[in-house]
Amino acid sequence: MTAPLKNRDMSRASVEPLARPTVGSPANHPHRLIHGPLHTRAKKSLRVMKFGGTSVADASCITKVAHIVRDSLRESSIIVVVSAMSEVTSKLVEAAAQSESGNSGRVATIFEELRERHASVASALVRSAQKRQRLCRKMHALVQTAGVLCEDVLLRGALTLRARDSITALGERLAVLLVAAALAEQEVASEAIETTELIVTDACHGAAEPLMDLTRERCEARLRPLLLQGIVPVVTGFIGATVEGVLTTLGRNSSDYSGTILGAALDADDVTLWTDVDGILTADPKIAPDARSIPQMSYQEACALAEMGAKVLHPKALRPIIQRGIPLMIRNTFAPDRPGTKITASGPRSHTRK
């Protein structure tokens, strides 16, 4: 394994906030929300926190996410990476396939159910009727955009990989709006951002790979100023875009990978994958209920486990961070006081007794 290499620009950590951000939605970016008052203090560390589908499955889960982020902001700057709500991407994959088969009735039902589910979560999360309506309008417009793409597939009777990516990306595009809204309810300043702006990829639709130099440039330009102003970027997992701006996806379950790509791009101090189990366990707890949490692992051990198919960690997720020696944590959104698993270059050996 390559030796870890830390290459931090420490001067950035002490830079004071540049200016007060505008509260409201910038006119030229209709899907961006900037919420709530400021956390203006410059932060010592930068943490990327990725929340998986079960962690944003409903309003009460999303509120837990907002609490975790709010509490962590006392010590660190945070970038939040969000998956689609559980089952949403699978429904979108189905909608794309049913469009190709000409089953317009089923496609309409899927979109109506998705619209209703997200609207009801918005209703439970957002107290102000005006803000709720604004949020629902944004989500409705996104659902309609994906619906139009499906109509086009229905007309042509053919589904390109490019169209499939744009349809399946809807879940994450909706989820970031809900998480940003939940943060606003906790008085945390945040901005929902689509990673089409941040993660530059090749054109391999459905399994796109990041172009890290360009991604790093985009992340520095777009995210660093927000972080310096104490604003939490809430960004989509799963999605990227080519240099030309064509939306791509990184593959199923790839939001873990999105989290570590962003962590590496901004040289974060650590990346945490927040999920529905206490880290990496000795076995899948759905199959072996007695499975125990493994407190520490090496990159090498975790890679081997992910490559064997342990769903808790995407097999590509460690790639971007190994070179930089950035630790990866896996923790339970529903038991945030538990430590979960910490994955580092040396694993348990770094904590041997003297």
Ligand code: ADP
């Ligand atoms: P997320 O939506 O948060 O990305 P996933 O469903 O992709 O979560 O991964 C978490 C799931 O991985 C757990 O609910 C668990 O059933 C499964 N899993 C499989 N193997 C393991 C393992 N060794 N340790 C922990 N979880 C595992």
Ligand code: ASP
């Ligand atoms: N929402 C995407 C999927 O279900 C990505 C992810 O959840 O990691 O595949």
Ligand code: MG
């Ligand atoms: Mg996952």
